[in-house]
Amino acid sequence: MNFQTLIDRFSLALKMLLPDRSLKYFPPDFTIRRPIVSLLNNRITRGVECYLTIYRLDFSQLQQEVPEEVWARLQESSRRHLRLSTVNTIGEHQIIFIDQFAKMDFVLLVEGQFPKEPGLMISAELKHQFDKIRSDLEIGLAGSLPEWRSCLRVITASVPIAATKTVHTEQLLMESYQSALAMATGLITPQMEALRGQMEHLLDKGSISVLAQPIMNLTSGDIYGWEILTRGPEGTVLHLPDELFQFASQTRLLSRLEFLVAKRALEEIASRKIREPIFLNVTAITLSHPLFLSHVLQCLERHPPLSPQQIYFEITERHQIADMGAMIEILQTYRKHGFRFAVDDAGSGYSGLHWIGELVPELIKIDRSVIQHVDRIAIKETLLRAIVTAAREMKCELVAEGVEREEEADVLFRLDVGMGQGFYFARPNVLLHEHERDMFEETKVRIQNRRGLVAS
Numbered sequence: 001m002n003f004q005t006l007i008d009r010f011s012l013a014l015k016m017l018l019p020d021r022s023l024k025y026f027p028p029d030f031t032i033r034r035p036i037v038s039l040l041n042n043r044i045t046r047g048v049e050c051y052l053t054i055y056r057l058d059f060s061q062l063q064q065e066v067p068e069e070v071w072a073r074l075q076e077s078s079r080r081h082l083r084l085s086t087v088n089t090i091g092e093h094q095i096i097f098i099d100q101f102a103k104m105d106f107v108l109l110v111e112g113q114f115p116k117e118p119g120l121m122i123s124a125e126l127k128h129q130f131d132k133i134r135s136d137l138e139i140g141l142a143g144s145l146p147e148w149r150s151c152l153r154v155i156t157a158s159v160p161i162a163a164t165k166t167v168h169t170e171q172l173l174m175e176s177y178q179s180a181l182a183m184a185t186g187l188i189t190p191q192m193e194a195l196r197g198q199m200e201h202l203l204d205k206g207s208i209s210v211l212a213q214p215i216m217n218l219t220s221g222d223i224y225g226w227e228i229l230t231r232g233p234e235g236t237v238l239h240l241p242d243e244l245f246q247f248a249s250q251t252r253l254l255s256r257l258e259f260l261v262a263k264r265a266l267e268e269i270a271s272r273k274i275r276e277p278i279f280l281n282v283t284a285i286t287l288s289h290p291l292f293l294s295h296v297l298q299c300l301e302r303h304p305p306l307s308p309q310q311i312y313f314e315i316t317e318r319h320q321i322a323d324m325g326a327m328i329e330i331l332q333t334y335r336k337h338g339f340r341f342a343v344d345d346a347g348s349g350y351s352g353l354h355w356i357g358e359l360v361p362e363l364i365k366i367d368r369s370v371i372q373h374v375d376r377i378a379i380k381e382t383l384l385r386a387i388v389t390a391a392r393e394m395k396c397e398l399v400a401e402g403v404e405r406e407e408e409a410d411v412l413f414r415l416d417v418g419m420g421q422g423f424y425f426a427r428p429n430v431l432l433h434e435h436e437r438d439m440f441e442e443t444k445v446r447i448q449n450r451r452g453l454v455a456s
Contacts, residue, residue, distance in 0.1 A: 081140030221444030270303035308338035368402020
């Protein structure tokens with residue numbers, strides 16, 4: 001018996017001794033076969049639908065070498081927080097495996113049904129869960145390495161794994177990983193070149209649609225305003241907003257896309273005669289574009305009923321603000337025309353009350369990670385109280401994002417958060433004329449009954 005045969009038998013015996021639960025989380029790399037390949041192959045054989053998500057630690061903004069001891073602490077912390085958040089968010093029964101594929105790359109494979117709606121690559125619920133895991137990981141890493149929190153971020157992308165008889169499971173796994181890595185980082189691959197062609201065609205033809213989700217008054221149940229949401233062409237990987245805007249950023253087409261979104265949104269708002277405030281997501285990069293302000297003002301001139309006072313620019317991608325002083329001056333220029341500003345994700349991985357205090361927005365949107373189960377988790381209520389106190393000091397209005405349960409809305413009302421947004425009130429839908437809003441009356445009555453404003 002040669003040495004390699006002994007190694008193979010020892011590896012097999014070790015594998016048999018380890019329970020399946022041990023193999024799911026950063027398993028050892030056996031000589032005869034990687035456990036994660038076996039775990040995936042088992043699902044594929046049974047026809048189970050699966051998703052692969054990559055979480056990459058990114059220091060790309062840092063213009064210096066990251067010490068090896070920092071990487072060691074990061075990887076240990078990432079393993080711990082990724083496993084904890086995934087089990088709490090998705091549930092152990094859905095997890096196929098969590099593993100580390102490279103120094104910066106952590107891979108999560110889960111069971112998940114492909115959406116039935118045409119054009120969707122991933123369900124909104126599963127996407128929300130993957131995003132929450134990313135946010136939890138960022139928060140955990142910031143706590144473990146506070147001195148690095150300002151220059152570290154986690155980038156992510158998800159792809160479905162479609163079984164095929166012509167590709168071996170291990171090859172399928174690696175191809176899925178490479179596709180997710182390309183989407184997350186913008187690495188130039190043949191697939192990415194093809195996607196860039198699709199993106200440029202989309203922008204040339206204006207092939208986007210806009211939806212809206214209402215922002216509700218938590219006391220009266222009235223609609224305060226609408227957040228405008230963007231969708232790419234159905235049936236493509238650019239349909240969902242995260243993939244659409246992430247790829248636009250990677251290919252340096254982000255501002256061009258956001259110019260188009262503003263134009264299309266204002267057209268839809270005017271045609272539906274929307275009178276409430278409108279929230280338009282825009283990155284700091286586009287706000288700084290020398291032509292964006294004039295572009296929006298020209299769009300408003302074409303639709304006289306609309307005015308700058310109706311528009312909130314909701315600033316996203318705050319980590320891209322390199323010069324805070326310059327950004328404050330830019331916001332002042334917009335405000336002279338009557339525009340207002342909101343910042344989102346208060347309480348999440350990138351957000352801080354100090355940052356909000358610098359820009360002094362008219363409105364703060366509290367991240368869904370704070371709102372979820374705030375009625376059950378005391379520390380979340382404590383964080384929420386701090387945000388409410390800071391907003392009161394700055395005379396900012398508050399909107400809670402991601403409200404999905406009545407009990408969460410009750411806590412928000414009790415703590416004097418004025419408005420809420422989320423599936424508890426309504427899902428994103430097409431913009432509606434005022435006379436078409438009967439669907440919101442039931443929600444309004446439910447809120448008023450809960451507040452004791454009408455007889456139940």
